[in-house]
Amino acid sequence: MVRNPERRAALVDAAIEVLARDGSRGLTFRAVDVAAGVPNGTASNYFANRDDLLAQVTAQIHERIAPDPDEVAEVMAAPRDRALVVELMHWINRRVAENRTGYLAMLELRLEATRRPELRAALTRTFRAALDDNIRFHVDGGLPGDRTAVLLMYLAMTGLMLEQLTVPGVVPDEETGDVIAALVDRAIGPEGDAG
Incomplete structure (x- = not known):
């Protein structure tokens, strides 16, 4: 997995926005890449799978709120x-x-x-x-x-x-x-x- 904490945080923030806007069905790596304004495939380099992304989102939301x-x-x-x-x-x-x-x-x-x-x-x-x-x-x-x-x-x-x-x-x-x-x-x- 790639180790750029700022990019990871930006991807997680983008995932929160996608989740709030499009719901869990709309939360895909591609949608996160688009929302974060990064090249396609970036999110899949940072998160092992959807469960990993959801875990990161959960942690970030709690920090945010x-x-x-x-x-x-x-x-x-x-x-x-x-x-x-x-x-x-x-x-x-x-x-x-x-x-x-x-x-x-x-x-x-x-x-x-x-x-x-x-x-x-x-x-x-x-x-x-x-x-x-x-x-x-x-x-x-x-x-x-x-x-x-x-x-x-x-x-x-x-x-x-x-x-x-x-x-x-x-x-x-x-x-x-x-x-x-x-x-x-x-x-x-x-x-x-x-x-």
Whole structure:
């Protein structure tokens, strides 16, 4: 395999764009070459097969959508109360809108995982680790709500992201703020601000 990290990264970024735009069926080495603006056959020199490409795409998407640690520290400087949890959920929602391509590509990977056991296993490990990190961040960070509240918010926000990315008119933008606030209130419960 060829060892040019910048070219590999450009090919993976191009693959994310193709995946988001054309779906998993459109993700071919040729389509990646075209999207990256490189000669035909380049992607096949960098990735052993489609599974290798999908694994690289998965890793790159997570890097792309991961929050900047400095931004996290800035947000977490606020009091650890219900209002901060609401702000964190809004922050997640804004990040989805700002990186629509990355999240659409991730949805395509989820669908592809239903047909590829190896990809399903890899995504399960990745998502489970991310969920565990989110639970730990929330609970250890002294935010109101327990493990179950974090799981409920994760599942609800995942559903909201799916709606906004695929059929945005289902939950109108002007209602999203109230929906997120209600979600946090119901997930945390009335005792949430005490913790």
